[in-house]
Amino acid sequence: xxxxxxxxxxxxxxxxxxxxxxxxxxxxxxxxxxxxxxxxxxxxxxxxxxxxxxxxxxxxxxxxxxxxxxxxxxxxxxxxxxxxxxxxxxxxxxxxxxxxxxxxxxxxxxxxxxxxx
Amino acid sequence: xxxxxxxxxxxxxxxxxxxxxxxxxxxxxxxxxxxxxxxxxxxxxxxxxxxxxxxxxxxxxxxxxxxxxxxxxxxxxxxxxxxxxxxxxxxxxxxxxxxxxxxxxxxxxxxxxxx
Numbered sequence: 001x002x003x004x005x006x007x008x009x010x011x012x013x014x015x016x017x018x019x020x021x022x023x024x025x026x027x028x029x030x031x032x033x034x035x036x037x038x039x040x041x042x043x044x045x046x047x048x049x050x051x052x053x054x055x056x057x058x059x060x061x062x063x064x065x066x067x068x069x070x071x072x073x074x075x076x077x078x079x080x081x082x083x084x085x086x087x088x089x090x091x092x093x094x095x096x097x098x099x100x101x102x103x104x105x106x107x108x109x110x111x112x113x114x115x116x117x
Numbered sequence: 118x119x120x121x122x123x124x125x126x127x128x129x130x131x132x133x134x135x136x137x138x139x140x141x142x143x144x145x146x147x148x149x150x151x152x153x154x155x156x157x158x159x160x161x162x163x164x165x166x167x168x169x170x171x172x173x174x175x176x177x178x179x180x181x182x183x184x185x186x187x188x189x190x191x192x193x194x195x196x197x198x199x200x201x202x203x204x205x206x207x208x209x210x211x212x213x214x215x216x217x218x219x220x221x222x223x224x225x226x227x228x229x230x231x232x
Contacts, residue, residue: 033219043205045223052219091160095216103173103216105150107160 006108023092033095121224142210149191
């Protein structure tokens with residue numbers, strides 16, 4: 001069964017510092033995709049970054065990078081130079097495929113990040 | 118370019134009633150996915166529609182159904198509402214990839230309260 005684990009219910013970081021949000025996953029599929037989303041208090045989910053299981057390089061999008069360690073089955077999100085606007089809930093998600101176009105998307109429980117001034 | 122819109126934003130219904138939620142994707146996007154978010158179960162995938170056909174489905178009972186129109190707008194229907202259906206319902210659109218793609222754009226959600 002597919003599973004995403006985010007072990008940090010809450011994290012605090014000082015403005016301008018870097019922070020790492022942990023995500024581990026479990027799947028027996030060889031091909032899968034990993035996503036990170038941000039959900040501010042307004043409720044809207046914002047796509048941040050994507051990593052495919054066959055991608056050899058870690059994904060980066062501006063201040064966001066994904067530290068992908070396939071052997072450890074981890075896909076940690078690194079936010080550099082934190083800003084007050086980064087305060088939000090962050091979700092890690094995994095897409096798997098059970099054959100054909102039968103995709104499944106599994107989310108972790110989320111990590112609430114608070115950026116302090 | 119306008120984002121994903123969901124209507125209504127808030128809804129209060131009584132147990133046993135049915136409800137219909139609407140989602141208008143970004144112009145040009147053909148895939149619409151629906152998600153349920155609750156404090157207890159977290160975020161769960163409901164189903165995905167592409168070109169008016171359900172392409173993927175999560176593990177929800179048959180009370181949850183959806184459809185997509187030729188203009189890609191989608192509706193989600195929940196019949197015989199239960200208290201546990203109280204949740205934030207999010208929809209997401211993408212060009213064509215949907216769950217198979219690398220990006221989805223979410224709407225602001227509809228918060229459903231069942232009393």
